Amino acid sequence: MDFLFIIQQTLGATIGVNTIIFALAAIGLNMHFGYTGLLNFGQAGFLAIGAYSVAVPVISFGVPLWVAFIIGIGNSILFALLLGVPTLRLRADYLAIVTIAAAEIVRQIARSATFNEWLGGSDGITGKFGKDFFDLNPFKEGLETPILRFNANDLWVVITGWILVAIIIFVMWLMVNSPWGRLMRAIREDEDAVRSLGKNVYLYKMQSLIIGGVIGSIGGFVYALSRQSVQPDNYGTALTFFAYTVLILGGAARVFSPIVGAMIFWFLIVFIEQVLREAVTNNVIPDWLIGVNQVGQIRFMLMGIGLMCLMIFRPQGIFGDKKELALDAKA
Amino acid sequence: MQKRNDGGASFAATTPMQPGSAKPDPILIADQITRQFGGLTAVNVDHLEIQRGSITALIGPNGAGKTTFFNLLTGYDAPNSGTWSFNGLPLNGIPPHKVARLGMVRTFQLTKALYRLTVIENMALGARGQKGESVLKSVFPWIWRAQEAEIRIKATSILKNFKLLEKQDDFAAALSGGQRKLLEMARALMVEPEMVMLDEPMAGVNPALKQSLLEHIKELRTEGKTVLFVEHDMDMVHEISDWVIVMAQGEIIAEGTPASVMGNQQVIEAYLGAHHDLDLSEKEGA
Structure with a gap:
């Protein structure tokens, strides 16, 4: 077995582009779910809107990339308003229903034949829409070490991505440790009590939805740019639930948990897959037990078992406080 | 009477x-x-x-x-x-x-x-006109820090009156039913x-x-x-x-x-x- 290759692949994934994307998606969800108690099951929709907003204006309308970023943020704010205006006055469950449906609507519209000309239908959009970004790449060569490898473009995406994550995390840390953050946590505990103290709960829930959504759509920017393509089916409900997995792995309502959660998530997926693949191809695991084609499924099974163990033995996540979790919010 | x-x-x-x-x-x-x-x-x-x-x-x-x-x-x-x-x-x-x-x-x-907020946080939440509750100002702590300190002073004096001061850093969920009633009333006074x-x-x-x-x-x-x-x-x-x-x-x-x-x-x-x-x-x- 090629252990060096396993390490290289695993390490690359742990700090790689996917980790950044999932961390951003989960940071947004942390704002929604962790701090404000909003059940947003449509985070994938925000990522999709971010991704398409970067690709479509550049490819179909020749807009410069930085303008596309602004369009993307504007669109995700609009999407948040669209979701929030009718539902945030209602009970929490309604937001969950509406968001999960809205994210699917976004995906279905994106892959519909009607808008094929601009959105590329089910094939999505592939092209050099990230040229403006990659032109700024100061790295002429990629990173080549025995344990970690990135090509030049990936290295640029990873470095800018982590800087972006760091900035977002820092701002979020400031926000959640302010009276504003306290108000958000209070809304998570009991909206009516917060109303009785003279606070406009609706307004604050809307702010949370917008902020978390914009962070999610920034994850969509990274998703689109890193691949130079946007595929509608990447933005299905699975993406939302993986983001929740990442968040719960790390522990909700902790600023750093989405980052650590995303790292663990991708570490496990890639590590399990690489070990299995190496083991199967080198006949350490016999063919009759696991075939090469089954590795992809089995890694998710093992991942599932791992998550179950986590929920049983450490329900509060990596960073969570068990004492806090034990307090029944509705006691 | x-x-x-x-x-x-x-x-x-x-x-x-x-x-x-x-x-x-x-x-x-x-x-x-x-x-x-x-x-x-x-x-x-x-x-x-x-x-x-x-x-x-x-x-x-x-x-x-x-x-x-x-x-x-x-x-x-x-x-x-x-x-x-x-x-x-x-x-x-x-x-x-x-x-x-x-x-x-x-x-x-x-x-x-508010169970997963501490007693003092419950209290501070009640204060009116908090600058730090604005989403834009929240990221600049120096704008709201002084006001927050005043709010804490006021909150502690009310808590003291309600005999909840020694509980101020506990989660509200850790209080007894009667203490929660007291806290709710104290919070309303904020x-x-x-x-x-x-x-x-x-x-x-x-x-x-x-x-x-x-x-x-x-x-x-x-x-x-x-x-x-x-x-x-x-x-x-x-x-x-x-x-x-x-x-x-x-x-x-x-x-x-x-x-x-x-x-x-x-x-x-x-x-x-x-x-x-x-x-x-x-x-x-x-």
């Missing part, structure tokens, strides 16, 4: 003891308020005035519509008809948070302590209300704490605040209220001083039924 030094309480002697009677200086006036749930009329209040600076109790048997009436007055529920005003400002269609900002702050029958609406402040509170709660409510009157509270504990009603309003089946059936109300035949009937003093066994035996 105990002696009082404020002007608000003396109204009791001169006000007629009948439902809907006019008060010399009402802070809250409600007219023709009805609330129906399907075919059931939960609240049907013709006219009600609450005297400024008084402690008024709202009593009545279970299902009389007391809490529903509370919800209507504070904007948590909308009536089918009626108008009401606070300090002369009409409150129709005003959302709960604005009602609170106008100075009418309520607590809840089922205590709503809003600096003119009128405090307490929904069953004594429910589930042990006798020792009860006494201190009573003192706190009396203190509110001394500070010139108006208190309206729903309660089942008649001893408490008797001890602290200047005026009692009795609701039954959604309507106000009696008003008056605690002593007069408790002798009122209609009130006794509402609580115990019209034929409560007839011996059933005698009837059956006949």
